[in-house]
Amino acid sequence: MSDKKHIDRLFQEHFKDFEVAPSDAVWKNIEAKLGEKKKKRIIPIWWKYAGSAAVIALLLTVGIQLFSTEPIERETPENVNTNININTPSSESIKVASDHTTKDEANNENAELNNNSNGIKSTQNTLNSKQKTSTPVQIASSTETTGKMDPHDVESQISKNNNNNTLLANTSESNKTKLSDDTEKNELNIKEEYTKNQNIAENKPEKPQEKGTNLTIEDAIKSSNSIAEEKEKLNRWSITPNVAPVYFNSLGEGSSLDQQFTNNAKTGEINMSYGINASYALNKKLRIRSGVNRVNLGYNTNNVVVYESTAFSSSSSTLENVSPSGGFVSNSSNDGIAVISSENLSEAGKTPETFKSFNTSLNQSFGFIEVPLEIEYTITDKKFGLNVIGGFSSLFLNNNDVYSEPVNGSRTYIGEATNIKDVSYSANFGLGLNYKVTRKIDFNLEPMFKYQINTFSNTSGDFKPYFIGIYSGFAIKF
Amino acid sequence: MSLNQLIEHCKKNDTRAQSELYKLFSGKLFTLCLKYSRNYAEAQDHLQDAFLTIFDKINQYKYKGSFEGWLRRITVNTVLQQYRKEKVFEIAQEENIEDEEIEIDEDTISIEFLLKLIQELPDRYRLVFNLYVLDGYSHKDIAEMLDINIGTSKSNLARARQALVQSIEAYKASQNLQSL
Known part of the structure; x- marks a missing residue:
């Protein structure tokens, strides 16, 4: 029975040291194919470079276009800038008002800042109609003051208020005394304006947005025009x-x-x-x-x-x-x-x-x-x-x-x-x-x-x- | 030049090193291919593909485990991939058969004859028999490699053994007849 073997062992033992050399033709084929591969590879390497160059170009393009969109928005009509300038002091006034605790101070400040912004308005002739309509209260208050005083007085008041305003910024205490020096009329005006101003203050959160959207639509049209022009030029x-x-x-x-x-x-x-x-x-x-x-x-x-x-x-x-x-x-x-x-x-x-x-x-x-x-x-x-x-x-x-x-x-x-x-x-x-x-x-x-x-x-x-x-x-x- | 140096040169696509590597291992790998293939010509094709894959992927060899083992794995995978393309594994599910103890008389059976027997086995029987018996893969590994289940692998192995034994018995019978 010793020559009876499990078939697995029979094969395992026989194949253990079995080795057959392949014919030379196999190596020749392999060599030829390796040569082919080397030749073929030259081009893919070049395409790799080209590919990376293209990617860099693409990134640069995207980057530049992203960067160049910002200046385009900024370049859009000057009206926007002036408008923003006007907006900022009034919004500041809200901030300042909310910062202060006493009613009087808030009152004074608001009124003055309001006048102040009126002053800016009257000096800036470049305002467009939209701005005017969006701030009817301010116009109304300014007309009120002008109704009660002649233009020169308004101007002087404005300049006073301007002074007061700056002083307010520095010292709110001295502001009080300065205000008390003002005429009763002025105080009345201030009070009237304060109430109106409060309305404005209440409306403010919406108004800047309104302005913003109005303007951005305009801007959008203008900027798109300018882009279109650009495209035509290029x-x-x-x-x-x-x-x-x-x-x-x-x-x-x-x-x-x-x-x-x-x-x-x-x-x-x-x-x-x-x-x-x-x-x-x-x-x-x-x-x-x-x-x-x-x-x-x-x-x-x-x-x-x-x-x-x-x-x-x-x-x-x-x-x-x-x-x-x-x-x-x-x-x-x-x-x-x-x-x-x-x-x-x-x-x-x-x-x-x-x-x-x-x-x-x-x-x-x-x-x-x-x-x-x-x-x-x-x-x-x-x-x-x-x-x-x-x-x-x-x-x-x-x-x-x-x-x-x-x-x-x-x-x-x-x-x-x-x-x-x-x-x-x-x-x-x-x-x-x-x-x-x-x-x-x-x-x-x-x-x-x-x-x-x-x-x-x-x-x-x-x-x-x-x-x-x-x-x-x-x-x-x- | 040590084997590792040779591998390094092959990684740099040095033609001479590649030739050297081929000389060192072509015999062993060709034998492997012979066992897994249907015939000599197919084995040569498989060897060629295997070496091309080896030179292509030699950069991935990180000196973990024996180099020969790595080469053998690539070779076996190359063959299996070829058969996968031919959809050899997609044989209809067959009922599992019991694996019985098969013993045969060992007389003057030549290695060439045994090789021929293996090559004549149906593709999947041959692959499973080779993987399990001659190259020491587990049924679990085989099942994964061939994308079949473990039961099928075991069943295929049993059938392969049966077929081999039958062939050997038949051969012996004919030998006995001749000697009479």
Whole structure:
């Protein structure tokens, strides 16, 4: 029975040390798919940046719009301001009145403040009819006083009351005596006014609200008008054909071509970029823009020796990142071209058979189709405008050549760089200056700095490519 | 390079490290796939998917528990996910059967034969048998993994055992016939 086993144990024991290697094809598939993934991932990373930029833009927009609504309300007609000014003393009078305990004091104060506000009324001619109707009692009291006294007296009374009022504010005790100095008529008036004023005081809680709503309706209409005007004024879309000289170089010492050129002197080349941009104004301050630009870039690696070589195998002295493209070159002698840094020449101890030329420079030129996505923030927006620009560009490679360029001689095509990526990116910063030629047309001048990300693989040294362009163009707004 | 260093490099998407990791574990994981799959070709597909998932999620491995255990879990899950897509688990509810003691004679049964038997089991029987018998999952775990109830899991296991025993007996009978 010892060979009788539970089926579980049978399988467990058999499978314990069982191992089968998969075929190589599996790893090849995995490798291929991993490669695919890496390539695919480049774009999502860029979209992440773009996404975050868009979110920032959105937040800024919302923020700015929130902030800009307040000033609009404040800007609305001056009538409101005067009205508020009038309201405040009267409401203060209520407060003051409630603060004091004795009837007399309250009486005096109310009356005086009432007169005081009447005084303000009479001096301010800009009052609208609504204010007048909303404070009939006050008008009535003022007419009463004017009925009993001539205008000059009223004025003097007002000034007295003003004085009293200020004194009241300082000392309520002395106020009493001052008031007692006033004429009986005045006292009567004051008493009458007090009763009326009380009515006002009672009505007050509602009245300011009434005023408020009345005015806000007016304001709303006016502000909405002004907003409508604003909208009419703002040309949201604009299209800018532009052209720019662009200068390419590297921030650090390094080479995109070969390790041996890391320390060679390099000179950037000035090329041209041209294209068209479209921008959309999110609000007065922010514009978002994109477009298509053709951009050619290039730089020279100096102090290079280029020679025709048959003795050296091409592997020893051809460039690390350049593949000679035979099909392109009709001249068969180019096949054996070797390039070496003159700085390395002595060390290497190689004696090339025939120097094609000394002191040649290697010219690497490449071109991209650039698709920028940028945000423009307006700092000033007068006849001359100033704005800050930031964003990203996608660069699609469409031109890629390497030439040798002797000091006095003709350019020779060597091949194309193998380490420039088909799609790469740049981070862009710049300043935008614009001059309003007409209402519809702006002249733009934009110095831009674009730091290239991910353009070259397998560079040697500290190769940090960038380019500077001064973009100019006419923006047509509509 | 230690395993942890290798994992670190894999986390940085280093192709060479990924290749190294594959070399280290592909045998074990392929065997696992073979047991869970219907045939060799399917096992290869599953292994490929499993490794892609592993390289994708290796950043989530925080050195808690054994790395191999982690790899095996991912592999099993990959296979199960595949079957879930195929709706393998949605077999009509069957009546539970009693699990009886099944014992068989162990003679010259090759591992290849046993593997073939497992692969020929109906999908769910195979999965439950593998999970429970060969990979030590509990019925509770299996029920959760396959989204079935515990009773079903137990029943499936019993049926799997029965089927295996029958196959083995039949095989032996044929062997005996041949030897006669």
